[in-house]
Amino acid sequence: MHTLTRLGAYAATLTAVITPAATFETVRAVAESGARVSLNSDLRRCDFSLVTTGAPLSHPALGTGSVLIHTAGSKVNAEVHLVAAPDPGTHFDVGLIEEPRPSSATCGPGDPGTAFTGMDTDAAGSGTVTIQDTIRQGTTGVWVIIERGDPHSQNPAEFYTSEFVVPV
Secondary structure, three states, X not given: OHHHHHHHHHHHHHHHHHHHHHHHHHHHXXXXXXXXXXXXXXXXXXXXXXOOOOOOOOOOOOOEEEEEEEEEOOXXXXXXXXXXXXXXXXXXEEEXXXXXXXXXXXXXXXXXXXXXXXXXXXXXXXXXXXXXEEOOOOXXXXXXXXXXXOOOOOOXXXXXXXXXXXXX
């Protein structure tokens, strides 16, 4: 009985050591072949932490979307799809943000480790755009933000962010 107990302890230890390495390699393989990430109506800071307090939105975010993120050599590509049916013909700013970033760093257009482009939805409220950036040294992951400006506030009127940071 004592031998079986020790064997179980060794097996559990071996599993605990192998699992993180296998998970890391699986996630990296997914990033190279392409990872589909859903978009949530969550406002995030530049370090990907969630903003839990803020000004109320002028109207709720009713859109849905996803991002296909993949790497090709030293480049990362994000194919962004958004359907915001209540808002046809709307302009959105789309950003690709590289992590890690200090919480004090900004991540707007022109900041290091960011790439931005515009996206306009069609008459059905659907929009697609591809954004690409060079992977900076030390970058471990990327995420996407989509924002619609508010003419009466510094806060965005509508926003969507990646559900998680995709390892690169």
